[in-house]
Amino acid sequence: MNKTPRSFVYDGEPTRLDKAVVDQYGAQLSVSRSQIERWIEEGGVSVNGRVVTRSSHKLAAGDEVVVSSVSEAKSELSPYEVPLDILYEDNDLIVVNKPYGLSMHPGAGNREKTLANAIVAHVGRSQSRVGESDRPGIVHRLDKDTTGVVVVAKSTSVHAALAKQFAERSVDRSYQTLVFTTPRAKRAVQISDAGEVIGAIGRHPTKRTMMAVIPGGKAAVTLWRVIERFEYGTLLECRLKTGRTHQIRVHMNSIGCPVIGDTVYGDFSGLPLRLRDAAHRFGRQALHAYRLGFSHPITGDRLFFDAALPGDFKELLRVFSSSNRR
Numbered sequence: 001m002n003k004t005p006r007s008f009v010y011d012g013e014p015t016r017l018d019k020a021v022v023d024q025y026g027a028q029l030s031v032s033r034s035q036i037e038r039w040i041e042e043g044g045v046s047v048n049g050r051v052v053t054r055s056s057h058k059l060a061a062g063d064e065v066v067v068s069s070v071s072e073a074k075s076e077l078s079p080y081e082v083p084l085d086i087l088y089e090d091n092d093l094i095v096v097n098k099p100y101g102l103s104m105h106p107g108a109g110n111r112e113k114t115l116a117n118a119i120v121a122h123v124g125r126s127q128s129r130v131g132e133s134d135r136p137g138i139v140h141r142l143d144k145d146t147t148g149v150v151v152v153a154k155s156t157s158v159h160a161a162l163a164k165q166f167a168e169r170s171v172d173r174s175y176q177t178l179v180f181t182t183p184r185a186k187r188a189v190q191i192s193d194a195g196e197v198i199g200a201i202g203r204h205p206t207k208r209t210m211m212a213v214i215p216g217g218k219a220a221v222t223l224w225r226v227i228e229r230f231e232y233g234t235l236l237e238c239r240l241k242t243g244r245t246h247q248i249r250v251h252m253n254s255i256g257c258p259v260i261g262d263t264v265y266g267d268f269s270g271l272p273l274r275l276r277d278a279a280h281r282f283g284r285q286a287l288h289a290y291r292l293g294f295s296h297p298i299t300g301d302r303l304f305f306d307a308a309l310p311g312d313f314k315e316l317l318r319v320f321s322s323s324n325r326r
Contacts, residue, residue: 007066010059018055021045021067033167044068078112079121086122087149087305092298093137093162094119094152097307100284104141104150119152139163140171140243148175148289149307153297161297166243172293173240175248176227176309178286178317179257181234182270187256189234194225197251201244210264211246213254220244222251230320232275233260248287260286260316278319288313 008024018040022033037055039045045052046066047059059065085097098104098115105116116138137153139162153159165171181190188195202217204210221241228235234257238248249259258266262285268276279286293304309317 005066005068007064010063010065011061014058014060016055017045017047017052017057017059017065020059020065024065025067033163039067077106077117077120080113080117081121082113082118084118084122085307087307088303092154092158092296094123094154095292095303095305096150096152098142098147098150098289100145100147100310103144104138115150115152123154140166142289143246143285143287145284146287146289147307147310147313149292149305150289151292151294158297162294165294169241169243170295172291172304173243173289174291175238175240176288176290177236177238177248177252178233178260178313178320179236179252180260180266180268180271181230181232181257183231185256189224189226189236189255189257190229192226194223196224197222197255199251199254201247201250211244211250213250218242218244220247220251222248224252228317228321230317231324232271233320235317249285260320262287272323275320275323278316282312282316286313286316 006025010020012020018033018037021036021040025036040055041053043051043053044067046068047057047063049064082102085099086094087097088095096115102118103110103114106112106114119137137155137159139151139153139159142148142150151162153162179189181187198221199213200215200217201211201220202214204212205214219242223239223241225237225239226234227237236252238252240247244250246265249262249265252259253262253265258268260266260268261279261282268279271279288309289307290309291304291306293302295302
């Protein structure tokens with residue numbers, strides 16, 4: 001960001017601080033909302049002369065906002081040499097089929113073996129350090145153990161343009177997931193071939209590392225469609241109309257169909273032992289981001305990328321299929 005502090009006087013209806021700063025400077029500085037949220041958390045934004053570190057702080061008309069210089073790179077990312085399954089690459093972006101077990105960006109206990117580090121190794125430091133310093137070019141995220149398609153930008157301007165598409169919900173995101181069902185239950189996914197889950201998502205009121213459907217959470221909508229039914233599970237396609245943390249996992253659990261293998265949210269005591277053992281061997285939630293569609297920020301072309309289910313996911317489906325009643 002420019003070293004010179006920038007300031008403006010807000011003159012609109014009451015709104016969040018991060019939104020106001022994005023509206024004022026996001027396009028001008030080619031930065032994403034998530035990066036501005038980071039600046040606020042780091043103490044780089046003040047309101048009426050007082051530093052504010054909450055992105056949700058409400059601005060009122062007449063408030064003076066000053067955005068000071070903030071270090072763009074608190075830590076240097078080291079390259080991580082690991083093979084990447086690259087679905088597409090050009091001068092502006094890379095589309096990767098992320099494997100399970102690979103975190104998107106550095107965090108506590110893992111500063112080096114992440115997708116961000118792998119992108120540094122693949123593209124080179126000068127091109128990869130865009131967007132947030134710890135998340136070079138990564139516009140959206142998948143959980144560590146969720147597999148599938150992610151897009152990575154090679155420049156700050158492309159990063160900002162892609163982030164804008166995600167914020168405006170013009171990106172197509174589809175997942176395949178195996179959810180828990182039982183033979184005699186009458187859950188929504190067993191009585192219909194398609195439907196939607198509408199439920200605001202926020203932090204669990206007592207378990208702060210978890211998310212939950214709660215009053216006052218952020219609006220969230222998941223569309224689902226049955227692909228294949230098994231006696232003790234159903235393979236679904238889920239399309240996100242919003243992008244909340246753990247959205248599919250939380251929404252599916254909220255309608256009594258937790259994602260198989262998701263021990264954070266699901267109760268699988270009703271699974272036969274053989275299937276419980278198979279889920280345990282699988283070792284993660286059965287969730288795969290199989291399709292991503294977006295408009296190329298430079299050419300304007302609409303692009304779609306698919307990634308087939310990984311081999312161990314297919315084996316899990318085979319085991320569930322073999323348990324069907326004859």
